[in-house]
Amino acid sequence: MGLYGKIRCKTARISGKFAKNVVKLGKGMGKSFPGYLFLNIGSDDCLMELAKQPRIGNIIITGTNGKTTTTKLISLFLANDTSISYNYDSNTLNAIATGLLSDNIDLGVFEYGIRDIMHAIPDEVCKLVQPIGVVYTNVSREHSLVAGVSNPFNSYLKAKELLSAPMKRGIVICNSDDPRTAYIGKRKEADTHVTYYGLEITMNDESSNTDIYCPLCGEVLNYTIKYSNHRGVFSCSCGFERPKPDMMLTELSKDFDQWTVKIEGNLFNYPTDETVPLNLTIKTPAFGLYNLYNLLCAVTTYASFTPTPENVENTVKKVSKSFDLSILPPGRFEIMKIEDKLVGMGQGDNGDALKANVQFMEDYVKGDLGFIYTTPDTGEDDIFEDHLNTLISAKPKMVYVVPGRSSIEAAREYYDKISKVLDAEFYPLAYEDMPKRREKIIEIIYKSQYKYMIVTGCGPEHYMWAELKSELKSNSESF
Numbered sequence: 001m002g003l004y005g006k007i008r009c010k011t012a013r014i015s016g017k018f019a020k021n022v023v024k025l026g027k028g029m030g031k032s033f034p035g036y037l038f039l040n041i042g043s044d045d046c047l048m049e050l051a052k053q054p055r056i057g058n059i060i061i062t063g064t065n066g067k068t069t070t071t072k073l074i075s076l077f078l079a080n081d082t083s084i085s086y087n088y089d090s091n092t093l094n095a096i097a098t099g100l101l102s103d104n105i106d107l108g109v110f111e112y113g114i115r116d117i118m119h120a121i122p123d124e125v126c127k128l129v130q131p132i133g134v135v136y137t138n139v140s141r142e143h144s145l146v147a148g149v150s151n152p153f154n155s156y157l158k159a160k161e162l163l164s165a166p167m168k169r170g171i172v173i174c175n176s177d178d179p180r181t182a183y184i185g186k187r188k189e190a191d192t193h194v195t196y197y198g199l200e201i202t203m204n205d206e207s208s209n210t211d212i213y214c215p216l217c218g219e220v221l222n223y224t225i226k227y228s229n230h231r232g233v234f235s236c237s238c239g240f241e242r243p244k245p246d247m248m249l250t251e252l253s254k255d256f257d258q259w260t261v262k263i264e265g266n267l268f269n270y271p272t273d274e275t276v277p278l279n280l281t282i283k284t285p286a287f288g289l290y291n292l293y294n295l296l297c298a299v300t301t302y303a304s305f306t307p308t309p310e311n312v313e314n315t316v317k318k319v320s321k322s323f324d325l326s327i328l329p330p331g332r333f334e335i336m337k338i339e340d341k342l343v344g345m346g347q348g349d350n351g352d353a354l355k356a357n358v359q360f361m362e363d364y365v366k367g368d369l370g371f372i373y374t375t376p377d378t379g380e381d382d383i384f385e386d387h388l389n390t391l392i393s394a395k396p397k398m399v400y401v402v403p404g405r406s407s408i409e410a411a412r413e414y415y416d417k418i419s420k421v422l423d424a425e426f427y428p429l430a431y432e433d434m435p436k437r438r439e440k441i442i443e444i445i446y447k448s449q450y451k452y453m454i455v456t457g458c459g460p461e462h463y464m465w466a467e468l469k470s471e472l473k474s475n476s477e478s479f
Helices: 003-023 033-041 044-050 067-078 093-100 122-129 153-162 179-188 289-305 309-321 351-362 381-394 408-419 431-447 461-473
Strands: 057-062 084-087 107-111 133-136 171-175 193-199 222-228 231-235 247-254 258-269 274-285 334-338 341-347 369-375 398-403 424-426 452-457
Touching: 003 033, 003 044, 003 093, 033 044, 033 093, 044 093, 044 122, 057 067, 057 122, 057 289, 067 084, 067 107, 067 289, 067 309, 084 093, 093 107, 093 122, 122 153, 133 179, 133 289, 153 179, 171 179, 171 289, 179 193, 193 258, 193 289, 222 289, 222 351, 247 289, 258 289, 274 289, 274 309, 289 309, 289 351, 334 461, 341 351, 341 461, 351 381, 351 452, 369 381, 369 408, 369 431, 381 408, 398 408, 398 431, 408 424, 431 452, 431 461
Parallel strands: 057 107, 057 133, 084 107, 133 171, 171 193, 193 247, 341 452, 369 398, 369 452, 398 424
Antiparallel strands: 222 231, 247 258, 258 274, 334 341
């Protein structure tokens, strides 16, 4: 880098750090504006130099569901052992650059959402940030349309894969129970170390009856166990099969409001270049199977990158004891007591998320269920198909259908399909008037005859779900 390049990079860094001090990493643009300023003043070379600042390196977390929760948990664990910088709930390169504008850190921990190749430029992000870890939570069918353009699932999966494709060092961490992330892992084994995590427990989700196709040859996968939707123990006639997990959740028991889980295995620790054994039993709030996957992923990542792996057991137990559900993202599923009703509410933009919400609610439903379902958009029929299977499995007495995205006509078509198999009502409320949608959902909750209600489906995380829950909580009891 020449003199002009060095001056440019120094100017970009000073400007970015000044902006970071001003915004103090608050909400909204506070997570991305300093990085935006840095990238606009500097160059790609400047970002590559900035990415070298963490002494151990950078970790990027991606996936369809669980990115924010998993990133927060990883950060909570690692912060006990070493100095870190992190950024989550803002899925842009600007946000990553903002996080890197920190001095004297050992690790950078960053969430990165990927919808398609063009907008997320995943392989370019990998080359610029040079991660020592790329972590995959899961890959579910989502984002059939991006900026009005068709985004087939194969393209979506390819975009996820590209985030780790340039890596030649470090660790790629994959969910072995998810055939899509397992596929990504198997294709990376020749380039770098791959660590798998998964469940090794006796349970089977009998309502997960949708065919899942092999990402290698396209044939239908055979499952001996399905934990939830496409996650389970699978194999294919072409030879592709579920990898044996390096880190396993081997025991699970639950009381009404608490899980007891056992996690064990052996994995490679990057800073020490050694294999680390782990065997621990921890207690956590009963926050659903999907969050157990997030917890297992976070423990696996933490144990892979902490410079003091001997601390893992004590740290995980300590953090788990004080686990606060408020650290979860705005769209997360919550249960509230509204007058005489028990209401479960949260975003379910894809089949995996909606199924997780319904599974979480099942433990609390002791009578007839009313289901307020917010629909996908035009061209998202594959997401609706996954949703419909879960709707049917929930056996609601009534489904109240409200548009979740912009197209009322698409919502009406989805309602027509639902009404053929379940009792349903339709409320064609415009996207442009989101307050009226929220008002109608609240009205349905209060006026419905059912004492158990679930509200989930598609919709903007903040403007729909966060605001809806905020409005309801003003009149709710803690649960």
